[in-house]
Amino acid sequence: MTGYGDSTRTVKAVDSHIIPGQPVAPQAVLASAYHLSADESESLDSYGRYSNPTWRQLESALAELEGATDALVFGSGMAAIGAALRALATPGSTLVVPADGYYQVRRFATEDLVPSGVTVIEATSSQIYDAADKADVVLAETPTNPALDVVDLQRLAAICHGRGGRLMVDNTAATPLGQQPLSLGADLVVASATKGLSGHSDLLAGYVATSRPEVIAAVQRQRLLAGAILGGFEAWLVLRSLGSAGLRFERQCRNAQAVAEMLAGHPAARSVRYPGLADDPSHPVAAAQMRRFGSLVSVEFADAAAVHALVARSELLIASTSFGGLHTAVDRRARWGDAVADGFARISLGIEDTDDLLADIERALSSRS
Ligand SMILES: Cc1ncc(COP(=O)(O)O)c(C=O)c1O
Numbered sequence: 001m002t003g004y005g006d007s008t009r010t011v012k013a014v015d016s017h018i019i020p021g022q023p024v025a026p027q028a029v030l031a032s033a034y035h036l037s038a039d040e041s042e043s044l045d046s047y048g049r050y051s052n053p054t055w056r057q058l059e060s061a062l063a064e065l066e067g068a069t070d071a072l073v074f075g076s077g078m079a080a081i082g083a084a085l086r087a088l089a090t091p092g093s094t095l096v097v098p099a100d101g102y103y104q105v106r107r108f109a110t111e112d113l114v115p116s117g118v119t120v121i122e123a124t125s126s127q128i129y130d131a132a133d134k135a136d137v138v139l140a141e142t143p144t145n146p147a148l149d150v151v152d153l154q155r156l157a158a159i160c161h162g163r164g165g166r167l168m169v170d171n172t173a174a175t176p177l178g179q180q181p182l183s184l185g186a187d188l189v190v191a192s193a194t195k196g197l198s199g200h201s202d203l204l205a206g207y208v209a210t211s212r213p214e215v216i217a218a219v220q221r222q223r224l225l226a227g228a229i230l231g232g233f234e235a236w237l238v239l240r241s242l243g244s245a246g247l248r249f250e251r252q253c254r255n256a257q258a259v260a261e262m263l264a265g266h267p268a269a270r271s272v273r274y275p276g277l278a279d280d281p282s283h284p285v286a287a288a289q290m291r292r293f294g295s296l297v298s299v300e301f302a303d304a305a306a307v308h309a310l311v312a313r314s315e316l317l318i319a320s321t322s323f324g325g326l327h328t329a330v331d332r333r334a335r336w337g338d339a340v341a342d343g344f345a346r347i348s349l350g351i352e353d354t355d356d357l358l359a360d361i362e363r364a365l366s367s368r369s
Contacts, residue, residue, distance in 0.1 A: 173195075
């Protein structure tokens, strides 16, 4: 599916199994057990932890969007990342995880993998190239959550592969509509589909995508044995939403660019990070490897009270810690322990009309209580 726009890609990806006589809309198969043939000849489905027709439709759509041959869905992004790390970072190996990325991934590496004999190196986006030179497996997150630094994936892949290592990329923030890490040299993608791909703040899901059969086999084994599977209903909900992900992401990215530009010139904002801002330190690499710059903007206001006041005075902003949903959501990251200033807010842009959002934020920032 080359040469198509984002919405064409998402609509076509969901429709990849066109069977005459079958419904146009994806169907939810909710099953733990399947009828088996009396003579014990093989069937595709036998038990719900092994596979499910709704998973397979979703997996084929996600693989298509990521440019992979295969994808495996999981019950959350963390379930996907945990399975991929367990599959690749085997005892005795050295793993690099982002020091400035999603904090629960660092916890999983240090609390779960270190005791099982994995050496874990935490590296920021600028340290990751040197760290990769000592590692068997590198997990990069780009843009990072929450600071929105961008890692040069082609450069990093060359370092990893130069020493026989593997590169895993967390594509949650960019989504496959924003960047395709496999085409930049990554061996596998891990991601939360809880965010922009499903996009309605109503489920948790995750996936691994790769074109390496040995990686799929090792990750599939983890899913089968640890059992962190996606429910059939949630798989259907993601499929139902995926067709409109192109439209939603286009609007969210447009809103992010407009709000970042407005805040960059606003006296209430001490600093603004968005890879789409021409003077952002990440812009040159982002412009070379991303198709869109994403739906997240990070802003530093004076203090925690300034972030609270922004949400309280706004008619459109909500306080929420996830991202990629319909609403524009503000999350003060220091409350979760991220190493950022008290007034640092990650803003996840929703699908509201751009002019309404700009006017609302301007009003909320200028009003006095
Ligand atoms: C970059 C990143 N990766 C992974 C995850 C985990 O995803 P989930 O909450 O679906 O387990 C998150 C959650 O916020 C995230 O931001």
